[in-house]
Amino acid sequence: MADRQLIEIVPTFVVADVDVAVAHYVDKLGFRTNGVWHNDDAVAVFAIVARDGARLMLARADRGAAAPNKASREVWDAYVYVTDVAALESEFRANGAEIARGPEDTFYDCREIDVTDPDGFVVCFAQDLDPD
Secondary structure, eight states: OGGGOOOOOOOEEEESOHHHHHHIIIIITOOEEEEEEEOTTSOEEEEEEEETTEEEEEEEOTTSOOOOOOSOTTSOSEEEEESOHHHHHHHHHHTTOEEEEEEEEOTTSEEEEEEEOTTSOEEEEEEESOOO
16 A cells, blocks of 8 residues: 555635735744745745645635634644744744744643644644654
8 A cells, every 4th residue: 555655635725815925834833935926927836845744735716815724713824743842932032023922731632832824823842752
């Protein structure tokens, strides 16, 4: 079955302005730009940003409105496992990122911070405290 192996899931965030979203992920969260695609009017309509092994797609909303998960504040738009959440928190704060929650230790043995982006998407960065 190795030939049918799943290798990655990449969330897509529908954003109001791709350039603004890319700038946030690059400048505040340390991602790099893998590519930005434009329409015939030279407006950015799609981008991919990456950091280490994590990637995120950013797609321009047709009507200019972002589409974060608003069903519940208990659910994240993306959950990213990391090796050192304290170091990331320090880096993010130094870069001016909005830390919405944390660091917080959970009953499921993760230390988490939530970061909110300009469109209201919430990304949780989590360190597994019991990696066994």
